[in-house]
Amino acid sequence: MKHIAIIGASGYTGAQITSLINTDSDLSIQGLYVSENSLDKGKPLAELYPSYNHISLCLKPLTNEAKNAIVAQADAVVLATDHVVSLHLAAWFYKQGLAVFDLSGAYRFGSLEQYPKWYGFTHEYPEVLAEAVYGLAEWNAAEITQSKMIAVPGCYPTASLTALKPISHLLTEVLPVINAVSGVTGAGRKAHLHTSFCEVSLTAYGVMGHRHQPEIATQLGHNVVFTPHLGNFKRGILATITVQLAKGTTADDIAAAYQCYDDAALITVKQNAFPKVDDVVHTANCLVGWKYDADTHYLVVSSAIDNLMKGAASQALQCIKIHFGNESQ
Numbered sequence: 001m002k003h004i005a006i007i008g009a010s011g012y013t014g015a016q017i018t019s020l021i022n023t024d025s026d027l028s029i030q031g032l033y034v035s036e037n038s039l040d041k042g043k044p045l046a047e048l049y050p051s052y053n054h055i056s057l058c059l060k061p062l063t064n065e066a067k068n069a070i071v072a073q074a075d076a077v078v079l080a081t082d083h084v085v086s087l088h089l090a091a092w093f094y095k096q097g098l099a100v101f102d103l104s105g106a107y108r109f110g111s112l113e114q115y116p117k118w119y120g121f122t123h124e125y126p127e128v129l130a131e132a133v134y135g136l137a138e139w140n141a142a143e144i145t146q147s148k149m150i151a152v153p154g155c156y157p158t159a160s161l162t163a164l165k166p167i168s169h170l171l172t173e174v175l176p177v178i179n180a181v182s183g184v185t186g187a188g189r190k191a192h193l194h195t196s197f198c199e200v201s202l203t204a205y206g207v208m209g210h211r212h213q214p215e216i217a218t219q220l221g222h223n224v225v226f227t228p229h230l231g232n233f234k235r236g237i238l239a240t241i242t243v244q245l246a247k248g249t250t251a252d253d254i255a256a257a258y259q260c261y262d263d264a265a266l267i268t269v270k271q272n273a274f275p276k277v278d279d280v281v282h283t284a285n286c287l288v289g290w291k292y293d294a295d296t297h298y299l300v301v302s303s304a305i306d307n308l309m310k311g312a313a314s315q316a317l318q319c320i321k322i323h324f325g326n327e328s329q
């Protein structure tokens, strides 16, 4: 049995992973935490999320005493916190010897130079960053087993990389064009004008400047054009990617490439059938559909996930299970 502390448990991804760990017989929740001065400290999680009324745990403030109790009692922490909050907490808990599963972007880039541009801070922990591995579960299991510092991928990168990595050897110098639409929970629970009910309407944002573009490009090993969109639905991401493949590529080559997921329980790939967001919401699954025009060598591939599940919480749980393996039982 492994004991897991969840920090940022009142947020969308934190509450989601709390519900997953709560029902996992190999894991136990050491505690649920919010910031020291949070308006929610002391409240039962179920007061915020009545659908979790079977979970009786309360949200505790992350004081110094609480941090020391986590070190004494937990095997791992899940950080479902903002990038800058995660930056410092991850380094502190890692140095205390705990395994860290960080849902933020604070440890996803290998090189320090990327952080000021894409995250607006200077990374202060190169020694911890050097140990971090990218938790794309189906691709990096060996690394996730080895390291105690797991950077769980972003939601858009999870959808995009799942579709593109199998065919990376078929790409040309023409950049894949990724158009992705996210539900509003992708922006977190805190109130913002642009995510308020009367403001949300399907629109592109972060055009030519979203931090997930370099995350996808780095992990794919190939540059991409990435345009996120905000959709007027709560959960889910649909990433539809248009890509020109090398001359001579056949549909059979593509089908063969996607066979890499034949043993992946959570990923289903179909030819000439396209997934809907509703097919994956509240699940840990990723559905991929593709169609290829051999005359132009253009492939359209669509990938659907739940941003709070495969895009965050359930992928973090996959990483926890991979990392601890049989030890968690």
Ligand SMILES: NC(=O)C1=CN([C@@H]2O[C@H](COP(=O)(O)OP(=O)(O)OC[C@H]3O[C@@H](n4cnc5c(N)ncnc54)[C@H](OP(=O)(O)O)[C@@H]3O)[C@@H](O)[C@H]2O)C=CC1
Pocket: 007, 008, 009, 010, 011, 012, 013, 014, 033, 034, 035, 036, 037, 038, 039, 040, 062, 079, 080, 081, 082, 083, 085, 103, 104, 105, 153, 154, 155, 185, 186, 187, 188, 189, 190, 307, 308, 311, 312
């Ligand atoms: N939403 C999504 O679809 C995805 C989000 N992510 C990433 O996951 C992380 C969490 O996202 P999300 O759940 O949406 O965010 P939310 O805004 O919904 O939740 C943030 C949580 O962090 C807590 N918190 C804030 N400051 C601190 C602090 N100093 N110490 C401890 N807890 C703190 C908040 O509670 P309080 O303020 O009351 O203390 C709240 O519980 C982010 O880094 C996000 O980028 C990754 C993939 C997908």
Ligand SMILES: CC(=O)N[C@@H](CCC(=O)OP(=O)(O)O)C(=O)O
Pocket: 103, 104, 105, 153, 154, 155, 156, 182, 183, 184, 185, 186, 187, 188, 228, 230, 311
């Ligand atoms: C709709 C929406 O606002 N989505 C978020 C992405 C959420 C995510 O994956 O998070 P990371 O910040 O951890 O990379 C955004 O575009 O910033």
